[in-house]
Amino acid sequence: MHKIISLAISLILFPIVNLDNFIYHIVTTPAEDSRYGVTINYHCAFPKSCIEYTTANDKEFKEAKTVSPQVELWSTRGIEKTSTTSTFYTKERYVCHVTLTSLKPNTQYIYRIIANAQISEVKSFKTASGKEKWNFVAFTDFQHYNNAVTHPLIQNMEEKFNPPLAICSGDMVDVAGFEQSWNWLLDNKVFSDIIFAASPGDHEFWADAINGKYPQYTEPHTYNHLFRFPQNGAKSSLNSSYYFYYNNVLFISLDMNNSNISKGERFNDQVEWFQKTLDHLRGTYRYIVVYEHKSIFGSSIIDSAVGKNIRPQWYPVFQKYNVDLVLSGHDHIYSRTYQLDGNQKSAKKKRGTYYLDMGSSGDKRRALDRSLTDEDTLHAKVIDLKGEKLSFAANIEVTKKEMKVSVYNQYMQLVDSFTIKAKR
Ligand SMILES: [Fe+2]
Incomplete structure (x- = not known):
């Protein structure tokens, strides 16, 4: 009963918009350089629609x-392996995206979409200022x-933090082929005023149920048709691996593939791309923040293939490029x-990477295996989400000298914080 009441309250407070479903799943994603584009x-x-955009003070859209x-x-x-009952299957639609360019830095914009005399609600975003002091928020595993x-x-x-940018390190929904879950997540006013960037989780490869089973896609098909990210990633995972700048931070999304795969061509391609890209972009950023789904240094890794294959392949790469933070x-x-x-554990202030697995920004939680954490010398903090029914999100304050990461639970109580000193 408690669950039903809280769901009813959340629907009243956070109504799903665009019930008519003519123009829907509206999301603002980053362009390669967030000062000038989204x-x-x-x-x-x-089939025909257009986007009107202007600065936020032009409320009537006159200019x-x-x-x-x-x-x-x-x-x-x-x-492949898709459900014939999903609305993604039964309802053909026009998937639309446009990259706005030549925007003014440090400016709040508004936009709306017009199609067949229908006008969407007004959305907004803020371009990057180019300054060194700013903040963003991070989430993971909204999922259920x-x-x-x-x-x-x-x-x-x-x-609380008025961030221009939100990051999610995957498992945005539980079953990516089930369109209602995306309606629930994205068609909500919390996505109205923010630039949103995400890496695909293994659940972004889950097709909808067929005979009670959830087959896995080999590509994150629905993710790729909901989000257009910069097309600068590894060839075999274009759109799901990519990079962009927001001010002094270089953000890099990696694609850790579906639930059954933890090695092979896509991983190898991304390692090569990552190194080439960072060699090429050297000197253009102060911090590197990577977001990818599977936790390379989880406290009690629930997916043994991650420890066996993904950890040894990726930690030397992050070490080589002195990545600051992996979400x-x-x-x-x-x-x-x-x-x-x-x-x-690093012995030098300016060497090394913090790995932050926030566990859940939804209600899917696992119990902690304390027998593993007793021997743990790598983790500064481990929290059992399941026992306490906790969900987490982080605010990251960036300055020239450091990045301060503050992790909050759903009651907005601070549960962990740490500071990453600038290395460049
Ligand atoms: Fe998950």
């Missing part, structure tokens, strides 16, 4: 510019459809390492 994504029932999106008529018909925690948690983080999820247990140089 990408606007949406699905539309009509708005109008742009047309790139359009793809799409459904999951013909896609209709959970009562996720939207209030995002709302509280936005109200992840997957284990549904909170764990945060010390600064690690390779796979050991």
Whole structure:
């Protein structure tokens, strides 16, 4: 009963918008350089639509510019292992995206979408200032459809910290092929005023149920048709691996593939791409923040293939490039390492990487295996989410000298904080 009441309250406070479903799944994603661009994504029932955008003080859209999106008529018909009952299958739609360019830095913009005399609600975003002092918020594993925690948690983080950018390290929904879960997550006012960037989790590869089973896609099909990210990633995982700048931070998304795969071509390609990219971009950023789904240094790794294959492949790469922070999820247990140089506690202030697995920004939680954490020399903090029914999100304050990470639970109590000193 308690769950039903809290769901009813969350629906009243955070109504799902666009019930008519003509223009829906509207999301603002980053362009490669957030000072001058963003990408606007949406699905539309009509082939012709346009986007009007202007600065936030032009509330009547009198000086708005109008742009047309790139359009793809799409459904999951013909896609491997897909469910024939999902609305992604039964309802063809026009998948639209447009990258706005030549925007003014440090400016609040508003936009709306017009199609067949329908006008969407007004959304907004703020371009990067180019300054060194700013903040962003991070989440992981929203996951369970209709959970009562996720939207209030995002709302509280936005109200308290007013971030221009939110990151999610995957498992945004539990079953990516089930469209209602995306309606629940994205068609909500908490996504109205923020630039959103995400890496795919293994659940972004889950097709909808077929005969009670959940087959896995080999590509994150629905993720790729909801979010257009910069097309600068590894060839075999274009759109799910990518990078972008927001001020002095270089953000890098990695694709850790579906639940059954932890090695192979996609991983190897991304290692190569990561190194080439960072060699090429050297000197253009102060911090590197990686977000990827599977926790390379989880406290009690629930997915043994991660420890066996992904950990040894990736920690030397992060060590080589002195990555500052790796955000992840997957284990549904909170764990945060010390600064690690390779796979050991760092002895030098300016060497090493913090690995932050926030566990859950929804209500899927796993119990902690304390027999593993007793011997633990890598983790500064491990928290059992399940026992306490906790969900987490982080605010990261960036300055020229340091990044301060503050982790909050859904009651907005501070549960952990640590500071990453600038290395460059
Ligand atoms: Fe998850």
